[in-house]
Amino acid sequence: MDRGTTAVVTGSTNGIGEAIARQLAAAEVDVVLVGRDRGRLDAAQERIRTAVPGARLRGELADLALLSEVRALADRLRDTRIDILISNAAVVADLTDHTSEGVQRTLATNHLAPYLLLRTLGENLAAAGQSARLVVVGASPTALRSIPVHLDDLGFENARAHGFPPSFRPFVAYGRTKNMNAMFVYSLAEQLAGTGITVNGAHPGIIRHTGLGRDSARGLLRAFGWSQWVNPLLPGPDAGADTPVWLATSPEVNGVTGRFFVRRKDVLTAAHTTDPDRRARLWEESANLTGLPVRS
Ligand SMILES: NC(=O)c1ccc[n+]([C@@H]2O[C@H](COP(=O)([O-])OP(=O)(O)OC[C@H]3O[C@@H](n4cnc5c(N)ncnc54)[C@H](OP(=O)(O)O)[C@@H]3O)[C@@H](O)[C@H]2O)c1
Secondary structure, X not given: OOOOOEEEEEOOOOHHHHHHHHHHHHOOOEEEEEEOOHHHHHHHHHHHHHHOOOOOEEEEEOOOXXXXXXXXXXXXXXXXXXXXXXXXXXXXXXXXOEOOOOOEHHHHHHHHHHHHHHHHHHHHHHHOOOEEEEEEEOOOHHHHOOOOOOOOOOOOOOHHHHOOOHHHHHHHHHHHHHHHHHHHHHHHHHHOOXXXXXXXXXXXXXXXXXXXXXXXXXXXXXHHHHHHHHOOOOOOHHHHHHHHHHHHHOHHHOOOOOEEXXXXXXXOOOHHHHOHHHHHHHHHHHHHHHOOOOOO
């Protein structure tokens, strides 16, 4: 990459996000790591500097579950010349886990944070006539086909609507937010069409040795599902970083926008994620929840 290229990567204190930050640093990109804990942010930078001597890194502290902190982060980054913005942070939280701002934590972290951050910074960069690539790390379009977003219940109030046994429900809710990611990618790409800003989604693959779901795996999921994350046959975080980093840096995807990729291949996601009326509804509800105008 050209020296002076700057990337912002959320959720870069662990797992796939840290691998994304490391791979970008190895490609001589200046990387702004976003994390919610100063100690983990410093430790991740230390690990990356050990792997990539001379890496140019900066840490930004923000709890992305809190809209106030996402807003403050967007303000702090407003004057940074961002070329790459990768939304990767995600959690699997209990349905009843609400933040101090009263928002269900999975919805807040996985959907509202990228909606607020990427919309604000994307529109800002477009208005300044800059070009940039925005990438949202989603999840498997195949696995998500059967769990459409419930547009009347974005905050997972109706627990029973998230299936049985109850120990699966945090993962179903997580899956719904990952469908929100795809819907948001298509809508933001439409909003920014004709500017220098591209927006694409990526499924990283099923990746072992990450922290996702560690806190919420209970019951059947602890017995069976959790083993998936530590299965030695699954690829590690560097493989998960491959498609997001390729989308962020490769000349092969110059100008490509509003698409979703798995293993560097453009794939179709479920019709319930592409439907224009459903996307418009999610966009509007998300604007209301984040305090942004529906149209800027
Ligand atoms: N692993 C897989 O098999 C898989 C499959 C499909 C999709 N994905 C997607 O890949 C992405 C990365 O997941 P991962 O598996 O690498 O999980 P991970 O190891 O748990 O990493 C998640 C990252 O998000 C950060 N994060 C969580 N909540 C945050 C908050 N409130 N504020 C700021 N940062 C926060 C975590 O920070 P802390 O270090 O502070 O916890 C961590 O750095 C996610 O979008 C996930 O949906 C993963």
